[in-house]
Amino acid sequence: MPPDEMLDWLDARADLLDQIAKRDGAARSATSLQHEIAEAKRQLVGLLQDTAIAASAGSLPLNGILATAEVRIRTEEANAQKRTELALDERKLKADVERKRGVVEGAEKERAAWNAQWKDALAALSLSAEGPIETIQEQIDAIDQMRETSVKIADLQHERIGKIERDIKAFATEVERLVASVSVQLAGEDADEAALKLHARLNASKQARDSLNEKSEAVENLQKKLDDCDRSRNDARVIMTGLQRAAGAGTIDALREAIQRSDQQRALKDERARLRDARSRW
16 A cells, blocks of 8 residues: 555544544443433432322433423422411411400409309399399399489489578578577577577567567568478478388488489499490400
8 A cells, every 4th residue: 555545544544433432432421411311310200209200200301300390399389388378377376366365264254253243232232143134133123213213312302402401501590690680598599499489479579569660570571581481391391201202211311321222223233234345345
């Protein structure tokens, strides 16, 4: 073989060997890559823990498994978010339950205190807390009616009786003034007694001093005032008697006690209404 051809053949041989080496390297790289892909697929299948994918993992492309893994990851992320939200809701519910439990416990304590007050109040009214609620209600209604009557009596006491008492005091003052100006000997005596004695002396004065116009006019004025005082005193007695009869009280002190009991019953009813309103809001 000529030298030139020998050189060309050597160059061609070197190129061929180089291509063969590259081919063998590429084959080794492809094999290694196939192993890496298979290992990656195996790891993904293990992470997915899906028997259907595990059975067909050999025939599935890596991209298909990756797509499935991405879907699974998004699903797991959504589930994790949902679990977080559920945990937050659970904490909120537990906190709300604890709050409501505290409210209920407070209500139970207040109810127990109210029951104790209720029993004490019924005992103060000589009522049995163990009786039927209907019977207790009827008794309370009767007490309420008595209370309304007592309120009317109290109103009369504050309005009419007060006026009568003022009239009586004014009468006593006027009698004292008249006694001081007419008869010093009667000073310090009871107004009624002094008035009676003044009446007697007035009659005697009328008979003895008919000729004295000035004294006669004073006596006439005194008579009018005494008559007014008598009427006021009689009216006061009639009204006081009527009030005592309406309240079933034999004396003024008994009438005052009936009014005090009425005030206690009113306070009891107001407290019961307040507690009922509080329970309705619970």
